[in-house]
Amino acid sequence: MKMLINVAESVVTDALRGMAAAHPELVVDVEKRVIVRRDAPVEGKVALVSGGGSGHEPLHGGFVGPGMLSAACPGEVFTSPVPDQMVRAAAAVDSGAGVLFIVKNYTGDVLNFDMAAELAEDEGIQVAKVLVNDDVAVTDSLYTAGRRGTGATLFVEKIAGAAADEGQPLERVEAIGRQVNENSRSFGVALSACTTPAKGSPTFDLPPGELELGIGIHGEPGRERRAMMTSGEIADFAVGAILEDMPPRNPVLVLVNGMGGTPLLELYGFNAEVQRVLAERGVNVAHTLVGNYVTSLDMAGASVTLCQVDEELLRLWNAPVKTPGLRWGM
Amino acid sequence: MLDADFFRRWMTATAAAVDREAERLTALDSPIGDADHGSNLQRGFNAVTAAVEKESPQTPGAVLMLAGRQLISTVGGASGPLYGTLLRRTGKALGEAGEVSEDQFAQALRAGVDAVMALGGAAPGDKTMIDALVPAVDALGDGFTAARAAAEEGALATTPLQARKGRASYLGERSIGHQDPGATSSALLIAGLVEANGE
Numbered sequence: 001m002k003m004l005i006n007v008a009e010s011v012v013t014d015a016l017r018g019m020a021a022a023h024p025e026l027v028v029d030v031e032k033r034v035i036v037r038r039d040a041p042v043e044g045k046v047a048l049v050s051g052g053g054s055g056h057e058p059l060h061g062g063f064v065g066p067g068m069l070s071a072a073c074p075g076e077v078f079t080s081p082v083p084d085q086m087v088r089a090a091a092a093v094d095s096g097a098g099v100l101f102i103v104k105n106y107t108g109d110v111l112n113f114d115m116a117a118e119l120a121e122d123e124g125i126q127v128a129k130v131l132v133n134d135d136v137a138v139t140d141s142l143y144t145a146g147r148r149g150t151g152a153t154l155f156v157e158k159i160a161g162a163a164a165d166e167g168q169p170l171e172r173v174e175a176i177g178r179q180v181n182e183n184s185r186s187f188g189v190a191l192s193a194c195t196t197p198a199k200g201s202p203t204f205d206l207p208p209g210e211l212e213l214g215i216g217i218h219g220e221p222g223r224e225r226r227a228m229m230t231s232g233e234i235a236d237f238a239v240g241a242i243l244e245d246m247p248p249r250n251p252v253l254v255l256v257n258g259m260g261g262t263p264l265l266e267l268y269g270f271n272a273e274v275q276r277v278l279a280e281r282g283v284n285v286a287h288t289l290v291g292n293y294v295t296s297l298d299m300a301g302a303s304v305t306l307c308q309v310d311e312e313l314l315r316l317w318n319a320p321v322k323t324p325g326l327r328w329g330m
Numbered sequence: 331m332l333d334a335d336f337f338r339r340w341m342t343a344t345a346a347a348v349d350r351e352a353e354r355l356t357a358l359d360s361p362i363g364d365a366d367h368g369s370n371l372q373r374g375f376n377a378v379t380a381a382v383e384k385e386s387p388q389t390p391g392a393v394l395m396l397a398g399r400q401l402i403s404t405v406g407g408a409s410g411p412l413y414g415t416l417l418r419r420t421g422k423a424l425g426e427a428g429e430v431s432e433d434q435f436a437q438a439l440r441a442g443v444d445a446v447m448a449l450g451g452a453a454p455g456d457k458t459m460i461d462a463l464v465p466a467v468d469a470l471g472d473g474f475t476a477a478r479a480a481a482e483e484g485a486l487a488t489t490p491l492q493a494r495k496g497r498a499s500y501l502g503e504r505s506i507g508h509q510d511p512g513a514t515s516s517a518l519l520i521a522g523l524v525e526a527n528g529e
Contacts, residue, residue, distance in 0.1 A: 053407075076373075078364040079407040107496055108407035111449065115402065115411060137500075144499040199356060199365045216500055218364040223502060 058325030067321035080108035086116035104149025130177035137214025151305030152184035188303030235273035394421025
């Protein structure tokens with residue numbers, strides 16, 4: 001597989017160097033692997049720190065800026081960052097109002113953020129955590145690692161970020177983050193596997209004419225493989241799986257998210273089908289976002305995330321944001 | 331008796347084995363994980379041998395504590411905290427003695443494995459590194475060679491299991507039929523004991 005890289009070992013470092021050059025409003029520590037708002041710490045405001053494996057761009061580094069994250073810690077490709085990065089990020093952004101860690105529910109992310117929280121608290125930083133676990137393809141039981149954190153991460157980071165920007169206290173920002181996660185569900189499909197730089201070939205074998213239903217964002221195969229379906233059939237299946245798990249009472253935010261290798265032309269077409277299913281099921285849509293936000297390298301495919309919002313969450317969603325990956329109102 | 335040199339050799343032997351087997355570990359991690367186990371552990375154990383050489387810790391406990399800290403700081407993923415905790419807790423249980431008996435080491439390693447189970451929440455049969463480590467600790471009373479055989483057997487025995495912890499658990503029944511990469515790397519770690527002992 002051809003890739004636009006130098007060598008596999010320097011992929012993350014090279015991307016961070018490029019990010020630093022493109023975004024002077026961010027401080028990118030290429031060696032320590034921490035991306036911080038240049039104006040941090042912001043006096044009197046709660047700071048948000050997230051992070052995870054690389055390969056999901058613009059998540060998380062592309063969501064650092066006013067109205068969203070204060071800092072992000074990129075790990076190796078598909079590998080959680082280490083506690084040292086998170087402690088460094090927390091120390092850089094804490095104004096004294098405390099730090100909220102936003103953690104996608106993967107064993108590695110959870111363990112490393114837990115260790116980091118302990119270390120940061122030892123340094124006198126008040127830390128709270130929100131775990132994101134929105135993927136309905138995984139049965140949440142004692143016999144699995146629990147539901148994965150996927151598209152809802154964007155909603156949690158944006159809405160909790162707006163609450164922090166308003167000057168709300170740590171326990172309130174944490175509660176809002178949890179509320180967003182509890183009201184969000186996602187379902188993803190893959191039309192092709194992705195290729196990690198380290199391996200150089202697709203992470204699983206998906207023949208032409210078949211698709212994977214219920215994928216995560218790390219190139220892992222899904223729960224089920226079927227003969228290729230149309231965009232309309234995929235929308236019926238994905239939205240159906242979400243609504244079965246969470247019949248919405250309130251209007252929803254919709255994220256139609258590309259996995260990295262599917263053109264926007266197809267994503268918009270898929271969104272038309274998603275909106276059709278939602279209309280058929282009587283679900284009100286408050287706002288829709290279409291694009292590549294929580295990706296899986298070059299994987300072709302898409303995920304749908306629905307987030308039920310009350311008036312306060314919708315107001316926070318619409319609040320101004322200025323990051324490389326998401327920007328409106330300022 | 332086992333001295334600090336023995337534990338340094340253990341880390342060097344494990345690092346060499348991980349280097350040698352990195353591609354196989356990553357290949358095992360592709361169908362049921364995310365295809366990076368080999369490269370992640372390679373990065374970690376290279377950092378371990380570099381730190382052990384540079385800081386030259388003088389007791390068995392200090393060697394393992396340093397090694398564990400390096401793994402936590404460099405590996406990431408679940409493997410970093412889990413392997414890091416295994417070595418740190420084992421090292422902590424060895425205390426400050428300049429030499430330890432094989433029995434003392436067996437007890438300390440059991441404390442390390444218990445700490446991994448507490449941290450990761452996995453039990454034997456969940457298709458994780460625990461499936462190699464627990465049999466190895468149980469066999470350690472019969473010597474390092476017996477522990478190596480038990481670990482290798484435990485790793486092979488993960489193939490028919492359905493994963494209940496870690497990233498492979500997302501696959502449900504589709505995780506059956508694949509050997510667990512974490513159990514496989516744990517067997518390499520245990521095999522390193524035999525090599526360190528010059529057997």
